Amino acid sequence: RERERERERERVAVTLPALSCVALCGGTHGNELSGIYLVQETLKNKRKGEAMEAVTVVTVISNPRAVQQRVRYTETDLNRCFTYAMLSAPVSERTPYEIIRSQELNSLLGPKGSGQAVDLICDLHNTTANMGLCLITYADSDWICLHICKHLQMATIPVRYIHYDIPLSEAFSLESVGKHGFAMEIGPQPHGVIRSNIFTAMQEAVHLMLDWVRLFNSGTQFDEGSVDVYTMVKNIDYPRDPYTHNITAAVHPELQDRDFCLLYPGDPIFLSFSGEILRYKGKEPLYPFFINECAYYEKGVALLLARKSKVKIPAIQCSRA
Amino acid sequence: RERERERERERVAVTLPALSCVALCGGTHGNELSGIYLVQETLKNKRKGEAMEAVTVVTVISNPRAVQQRVRYTETDLNRCFTYAMLSAPVSERTPYEIIRSQELNSLLGPKGSGQAVDLICDLHNTTANMGLCLITYADSDWICLHICKHLQMATIPVRYIHYDIPLSEAFSLESVGKHGFAMEIGPQPHGVIRSNIFTAMQEAVHLMLDWVRLFNSGTQFDEGSVDVYTMVKNIDYPRDPYTHNITAAVHPELQDRDFCLLYPGDPIFLSFSGEILRYKGKEPLYPFFINECAYYEKGVALLLARKSKVKIPAIQCSRA
Numbered sequence: 312r313e314r315e316r317e318r319e320r321e322r323v324a325v326t327l328p329a330l331s332c333v334a335l336c337g338g339t340h341g342n343e344l345s346g347i348y349l350v351q352e353t354l355k356n357k358r359k360g361e362a363m364e365a366v367t368v369v370t371v372i373s374n375p376r377a378v379q380q381r382v383r384y385t386e387t388d389l390n391r392c393f394t395y396a397m398l399s400a401p402v403s404e405r406t407p408y409e410i411i412r413s414q415e416l417n418s419l420l421g422p423k424g425s426g427q428a429v430d431l432i433c434d435l436h437n438t439t440a441n442m443g444l445c446l447i448t449y450a451d452s453d454w455i456c457l458h459i460c461k462h463l464q465m466a467t468i469p470v471r472y473i474h475y476d477i478p479l480s481e482a483f484s485l486e487s488v489g490k491h492g493f494a495m496e497i498g499p500q501p502h503g504v505i506r507s508n509i510f511t512a513m514q515e516a517v518h519l520m521l522d523w524v525r526l527f528n529s530g531t532q533f534d535e536g537s538v539d540v541y542t543m544v545k546n547i548d549y550p551r552d553p554y555t556h557n558i559t560a561a562v563h564p565e566l567q568d569r570d571f572c573l574l575y576p577g578d579p580i581f582l583s584f585s586g587e588i589l590r591y592k593g594k595e596p597l598y599p600f601f602i603n604e605c606a607y608y609e610k611g612v613a614l615l616l617a618r619k620s621k622v623k624i625p626a627i628q629c630s631r632a
Numbered sequence: 633r634e635r636e637r638e639r640e641r642e643r644v645a646v647t648l649p650a651l652s653c654v655a656l657c658g659g660t661h662g663n664e665l666s667g668i669y670l671v672q673e674t675l676k677n678k679r680k681g682e683a684m685e686a687v688t689v690v691t692v693i694s695n696p697r698a699v700q701q702r703v704r705y706t707e708t709d710l711n712r713c714f715t716y717a718m719l720s721a722p723v724s725e726r727t728p729y730e731i732i733r734s735q736e737l738n739s740l741l742g743p744k745g746s747g748q749a750v751d752l753i754c755d756l757h758n759t760t761a762n763m764g765l766c767l768i769t770y771a772d773s774d775w776i777c778l779h780i781c782k783h784l785q786m787a788t789i790p791v792r793y794i795h796y797d798i799p800l801s802e803a804f805s806l807e808s809v810g811k812h813g814f815a816m817e818i819g820p821q822p823h824g825v826i827r828s829n830i831f832t833a834m835q836e837a838v839h840l841m842l843d844w845v846r847l848f849n850s851g852t853q854f855d856e857g858s859v860d861v862y863t864m865v866k867n868i869d870y871p872r873d874p875y876t877h878n879i880t881a882a883v884h885p886e887l888q889d890r891d892f893c894l895l896y897p898g899d900p901i902f903l904s905f906s907g908e909i910l911r912y913k914g915k916e917p918l919y920p921f922f923i924n925e926c927a928y929y930e931k932g933v934a935l936l937l938a939r940k941s942k943v944k945i946p947a948i949q950c951s952r953a
Contacts, residue, residue, distance in 0.1 A: 603827070
């Protein structure tokens with residue numbers, strides 16, 4: 312009877328191809344230091360040995376020029392350059408470095424949407440927001456990403472799953488080049504700074520992820536379950552002076568650092584420099600995240616808002632090819 | 633008898649000239665946002681009125697190009713350009729913008745070391761370090777700065793006095809241009825981000841400072857007392873790879889955010905990316921500050937160390953000119 316049950320479980324498990332090649336990318340933004348040092352450290356240890364692996368891990372410094380200059384990007388945000396349109400744009404002498412680099416990375420890790428693309432891209436990021444660790448993806452039904460998220464939830468830091476509901480063709484960030492992929496976002500950490508606790512948490516999560524991939528590739532079946540998914544609904548900009556476009560308020564102290572704490576209509580969002588409180592005017596309580604992220608001032612985003620839903624995930628197992 | 637005592641007190645008080653002109657400077661570093669928005673806000677309120685003042689407050693955005701680009705500096709660190717040598721350096725087409733700007737600021741607020749210089753410069757800064765509010769000066773016997781520090785200690789945030797023991801000729805930062813001056817440093821705040829609590833604390837401190845100046849100018853006598861002064865002794869760099877010069881460790885989690893907590897010989901300072909603990913090898917317990925300041929990676933400084941001493945300050949009063 313025990314054997315029958317096992318067969319039954321195997322029958323219901325979704326089978327998916329092995330993840331033979333995983334790309335671990337850091338420095339897509341040159342001032343987000345955890346991923347850069349983690350990739351460099353992984354590279355060092357690789358050189359020391361570890362040849363016999365059930366999975367090939369490719370390590371990539373995505374934007375070496377930006378890393379060298381310790382800036383997010385040199386001419387345009389690399390992590391907005393991976394739409395099909397930009398990946399196939401003709402290149403001239405005046406093309407920004409980051410567009411050229413996105414096409415190089417697409418050759419190396421893609422081509423996006425093709426069978427030759429790497430199986431999984433994990434792109435390492437930091438944020439100044441108090442978001443803990445988040446996997447950010449374009450899919451709420453990618454069983455690989457969702458199972459990895461579930462597995463990472465045994466880490467010491469809170470782990471959440473964020474879903475940007477954008478079609479693959481419009482998907483603008485590096486992880487969209489892989490067959491599966493996510494940005495691993497972790498904070499709070501100032502850009503240009505490395506904090507040991509954040510580095511250690513990212514290191515732990517990357518190890519857990521690679522452990523999961525090895526288990527998966529070696530035939531382990533992972534049970535069905537569920538994952539809370541935060542789907543991005545809209546963004547809110549800082550209040551700004553209509554003439555100078557300068558911001559006129561900061562995120563309210565009661566909202567600052569409270570990423571993923573439900574924001575209710577009427578809750579304070581901003582405190583203006585002259586002392587005025589501005590409140591959330593939406594009708595639906597939503598989950599704020601990326602609250603006061605440094606890099607989003609220029610993008611007109613003070614915070615993003617998400618709706619939470621519980622996504623059921625099936626049991627999965629590697630197909631025996 | 634009461635009157636006699638008052639006369640006695642007046643006799644022992646050090647008399648000092650009025651502080652008729654105070655310069656409030658922000659944006660000496662273009663990505664330290666609190667001071668920039670505070671200066672802009674002060675300017676707005678000034679326009680609204682407040683003509684009849686016992687003190688003239690000059691507001692200055694020190695490095696407008698860097699502010700516009702949201703970077704610390706464009707070519708060289710402005711706040712290292714105020715030595716006598718650099719202020720009198722000949723200017724050519726290849727002179728960095730910040731050197732030209734330091735000479736402009738010296739004309740506006742100085743000349744440094746002359747009788748025409750403004751009476752007091754308060755230069756507003758932010759740090760990623762958990763330093764609370766600090767006044768940083770080149771003097772441990774400037775009764776004006778020390779009395780202001782004592783007065784600010786009624787603020788809600790901890791206020792400390794840091795002393796860089798450097799002669800005026802070598803003093804490199806903007807506040808050295810005034811007859812009296814200090815940098816008002818406040819953190820933790822990521823560069824390029826504004827946090828409401830930090831803005832409010834800086835605003836409170838600036839108001840307290842200007843209140844003190846008004847009281848002083850109007851003849852109030854301030855009692856003798858004492859101030860704890862942290863005198864900078866030395867700095868410690870990150871461990872680095874001898875070939876690439878890349879850092880190989882982060883500040884240890886037990887030291888991170890513990891600015892002004894006494895560091896004892898043998899205490900952990902760094903945790904290397906491979907997991908090794910590095911310890912403080914000094915023989916004397918000292919006070920760490922500027923721990924893991926973003927802008928100091930390029931200067932080879934992971935933290936500074938100070939010796940604490942109690943400085944007695946005399947009663948002071950404005951001389952009736």
